[in-house]
Amino acid sequence: MRFKADRATLLKALAHVQSVVEKRNTIPILANVMIAVRDGRLTLTATDMEIAIVEEIAATTSRNGAATAPAATLYEIVRKLPEGAEVELEHGGADAQLALRSGRYATSLVVLPTDDFPSMTAGTLPHRFSLSALALRGLIDRTRFAISTEETRYYLNGIYLHAAETDGTKVLRAVATDGHRLARVEEPLPDGAGAMPGVIIPRKTVAELRKLLDEVSGEVRIDLSDTRIQFRVDAITLTSKLIDGTFPEYERVIPRDNDKVLRVGKKDFADAVARVAAISSERSRPVKLSLARDLLVLSAASPEQGTATEELDADHVKYDAGPLEIGFQARYLNDITDQIAGDVEFRFSDGAAPTVVRDAADASALYVLMPMRV
Amino acid sequence: MPALCRDCGAEPGEVPACPDCRGRRIIRHPELFALHIAHIDCDAFFASVEKRDRPELAARPVIVGGGVRGVVTAACYVARIHGVRSAMPMFKALAACPDAVVIRPDLAKYAAVGRQIRSMMERLTPLVQPLSIDEAALDLAGTEALHGAPPAAVLARFARDVEREVGVTVSVGLAGNRLLAKIAAGRDKPRGFCVIGAEAAALLAPEPVRLLPGIGPALARKLAGLGITRLAHLQALDDRTARARLGDDGPPLVRRARGEDCRRVDPIRETKSISAETTFEADICERAALERQLWRMAEKLAGRLRGEDFAAGGVVLKLKTASFVQRTRSRQFAAPTRLPDLLFEAARAMLIREADGTAFRLIGIGAQPLLPGHLADQPDLADPSAPRRVAAQAAIDALRARFGVRAVRRGRGL
Numbered sequence: 008m009r010f011k012a013d014r015a016t017l018l019k020a021l022a023h024v025q026s027v028v029e030k031r032n033t034i035p036i037l038a039n040v041m042i043a044v045r046d047g048r049l050t051l052t053a054t055d056m057e058i059a060i061v062e063e064i065a066a067t068t069s070r071n072g073a074a075t076a077p078a079a080t081l082y083e084i085v086r087k088l089p090e091g092a093e094v095e096l097e098h099g100g101a102d103a104q105l106a107l108r109s110g111r112y113a114t115s116l117v118v119l120p121t122d123d124f125p126s127m128t129a130g131t132l133p134h135r136f137s138l139s140a141l142a143l144r145g146l147i148d149r150t151r152f153a154i155s156t157e158e159t160r161y162y163l164n165g166i167y168l169h170a171a172e173t174d175g176t177k178v179l180r181a182v183a184t185d186g187h188r189l190a191r192v193e194e195p196l197p198d199g200a201g202a203m204p205g206v207i208i209p210r211k212t213v214a215e216l217r218k219l220l221d222e223v224s225g226e227v228r229i230d231l232s233d234t235r236i237q238f239r240v241d242a243i244t245l246t247s248k249l250i251d252g253t254f255p256e257y258e259r260v261i262p263r264d265n266d267k268v269l270r271v272g273k274k275d276f277a278d279a280v281a282r283v284a285a286i287s288s289e290r291s292r293p294v295k296l297s298l299a300r301d302l303l304v305l306s307a308a309s310p311e312q313g314t315a316t317e318e319l320d321a322d323h324v325k326y327d328a329g330p331l332e333i334g335f336q337a338r339y340l341n342d343i344t345d346q347i348a349g350d351v352e353f354r355f356s357d358g359a360a361p362t363v364v365r366d367a368a369d370a371s372a373l374y375v376l377m378p379m380r381v
Numbered sequence: 382m383p384a385l386c387r388d389c390g391a392e393p394g395e396v397p398a399c400p401d402c403r404g405r406r407i408i409r410h411p412e413l414f415a416l417h418i419a420h421i422d423c424d425a426f427f428a429s430v431e432k433r434d435r436p437e438l439a440a441r442p443v444i445v446g447g448g449v450r451g452v453v454t455a456a457c458y459v460a461r462i463h464g465v466r467s468a469m470p471m472f473k474a475l476a477a478c479p480d481a482v483v484i485r486p487d488l489a490k491y492a493a494v495g496r497q498i499r500s501m502m503e504r505l506t507p508l509v510q511p512l513s514i515d516e517a518a519l520d521l522a523g524t525e526a527l528h529g530a531p532p533a534a535v536l537a538r539f540a541r542d543v544e545r546e547v548g549v550t551v552s553v554g555l556a557g558n559r560l561l562a563k564i565a566a567g568r569d570k571p572r573g574f575c576v577i578g579a580e581a582a583a584l585l586a587p588e589p590v591r592l593l594p595g596i597g598p599a600l601a602r603k604l605a606g607l608g609i610t611r612l613a614h615l616q617a618l619d620d621r622t623a624r625a626r627l628g629d630d631g632p633p634l635v636r637r638a639r640g641e642d643c644r645r646v647d648p649i650r651e652t653k654s655i656s657a658e659t660t661f662e663a664d665i666c667e668r669a670a671l672e673r674q675l676w677r678m679a680e681k682l683a684g685r686l687r688g689e690d691f692a693a694g695g696v697v698l699k700l701k702t703a704s705f706v707q708r709t710r711s712r713q714f715a716a717p718t719r720l721p722d723l724l725f726e727a728a729r730a731m732l733i734r735e736a737d738g739t740a741f742r743l744i745g746i747g748a749q750p751l752l753p754g755h756l757a758d759q760p761d762l763a764d765p766s767a768p769r770r771v772a773a774q775a776a777i778d779a780l781r782a783r784f785g786v787r788a789v790r791r792g793r794g795l
Binding site: 155157159160163184185186187188189255256257259260359361375377379380 | 712714715716727730755759760761762763764765
């Protein structure tokens with residue numbers, strides 16, 4: 008195998024693949040990237056057995072072949088080469104070392120047999136649709152904060168993507184919950200997604216995909232079965248196993264009849280929450296919202312450090328239901344308001360019942376937040 | 382020989398009755414003023430609290446417990462004369478003592494009285510290790526200068542103070558270690574004050590093995606099978622024989638039968654965990670049978686967590702194999718709970734990996750860490766059926782409070 012590529016192209020691709028490789032390093036070859044040249048095309052592959060990423064990059068190839076080398080080391084070397092450099096990689100086959108040359112710099116890397124490199128087969132992926140990178144980013148950004156990290160309920164460790172219907176309109180819906188908060192975001196249902204099974208995309212896959220989406224603006228092609236999902240973004244193919252589990256019947260926990268409505272500017276609210284929450288370093292301490300007609304008082308207390316309150320009056324809030332007191336974890340409030348641009352709309356039932364939060368100007372996202380006892 | 386009047390605190394010397402108060406509760410022991418580990422246990426606690434609050438019942442037999450189909454939680458000493466014992470089914474208790482006054486337990490009240498007594502103990506020494514609502518171990522070493530009296534005198538005064546200020550009686554065991562103090566506290570009930578010193582081994586020798594805390598019916602039967610019925614039989618074993626006949630637990634058991642115990646009084650230990658465990662009549666290796674036992678223990682644990690108002694942040698599964706090898710496995714909850722189902726499910730997931738055909742003699746389940754009760758079973762968006770489960774458990778608890786633990790049972794416990 009032999010090829011030449013420019014440093015920037017190679018570095019970008021190595022950055023993608025090295026974040027997928029297995030960091031715990033229990034199986035040495037999973038720390039490696041497979042570099043392959045076939046018929047004039049250069050591909051880099053990395054996998055942790057759950058996710059596989061394959062990226063095709065532009066290169067001047069002169070000999071077919073393949074080798075596996077430690078992804079992190081290779082990435083570090085290429086990153087330290089001078090900008091604009093050209094990099095040449097050459098591998099003589101079998102267990103010869105992988106030679107990397109750039110200008111007057113040369114290195115030889117120990118390789119592991121390509122035969123040992125696991126291939127993750129996608130199998131047949133019967134469902135196919137496309138989504139703009141922008142829409143996919145929106146689905147991910149507005150749900151991923153609610154993904155659970157709890158291992159016992161592994162089926163919550165991802166985003167539940169499925170076809171659904173809202174008020175008679177067919178939608179593609181992403182849902183995540185950790186039991187304390189739930190995020191439900193919708194996009195118009197793309198062609199080809201109508202018959203897809205509901206799938207749970209693991210957290211790591213979501214994170215890797217999201218990184219790739221930062222760099223593209225076009226369409227993302229999604230192929231899936233009930234055990235695998237594949238995203239194609241430009242020349243990159245990300246294939247992932249899905250979480251084998253049943254996502255809870257989340258619709259049952261979304262309150263329908265909450266009728267106490269609070270509207271407040273996102274910035275006013277988020278800043279006030281941050282200010283009153285600063286009194287306590289204990290994350291689990293709630294911020295209390297005390298509501299009266301067109302008045303919102305936020306308060307927090309810490310037995311060691313003191314108390315803090317802030318009032319938002321009629322100039323900043325609209326509320327015309329009866330008085331209410333309710334407490335939430337500050338971080339949970341901020342995670343949601345971070346996703347909202349203009350006005351935030353809260354719909355309360357009482358101080359102990361789940362609360363619905365929405366972007367007043369955008370019906371595509373809905374959040375449910377469990378109060379804390381205050 | 383050093384002597385002390387339990388009733389007035391006088392040190393009367395060699396006379397049969399206390400010259401100061403005419404009481405006959407004089408304690409004599411060569412080590413009376415040297416020993417400093419105490420075990421304090423309230424007498425028929427729940428029943429005593431009820432009698433205190435209803436003085437007209439003082440002379441009547443009082444049983445605290447569930448309805449006709451429930452069990453006896455506590456019986457006063459009058460009821461005990463008629464043969465009523467704790468944990469006896471109520472119908473049997475009433476057959477033995479038809480004119481007993483039956484009172485439903487008011488756990489919150491007993492807990493408050495327990496706390497009051499505990500705070501009085503804490504005035505004696507910082508080393509108070511609560512063992513249950515009405516029972517604690519105390520180490521009074523080094524407190525003589527503070528109190529101006531040796532531990533024995535301080536404890537006798539404490540017993541009188543509790544009687545006067547709280548209105549219930551306690552029994553005190555004083556010894557050189559916790560094991561002997563506990564045994565001593567049980568020897569002279571009610572209003573007891575018993576001291577065990579260097580004579581411990583000789584004192585224990587003729588006693589049945591069941592006297593030793595930790596020897597339950599199952600172990601007693603096993604020991605009887607080996608011809609061991611008295612503590613003397615255990616005392617006679619050397620380490621090698623003990624290990625050969627009783628496994629790894631043998632030598633420590635022999636040491637305890639001789640009255641040896643090196644556990645310290647640890648004031649912070651109590652709140653670290655709450656657990657429930659059971660030793661089987663015969664070793665069990667089938668998973669289904671283990672799960673049935675585990676379920677019973679999970680219910681017991683859930684009950685204790687509710688009773689003491691704690692939530693479990695995680696679950697510890699404890700197993701002991703037929704050859705006395707202990708295995709513990711633990712798992713954390715994402716959200717604290719005290720529902721028996723959730724405690725059971727988490728422990729069962731760990732049990733499945735252990736139940737590989739190995740014969741076990743004991744199963745236990747514990748809550749760790751212990752968290753404040755109000756954190757238990759907060760509503761959970763990822764578990765739409767959670768409110769129903771909490772409500773179902775509340776209904777079960779209400780039924781059991783009225784009709785006894787056996788009134789409602791889950792199928793998996795049968």
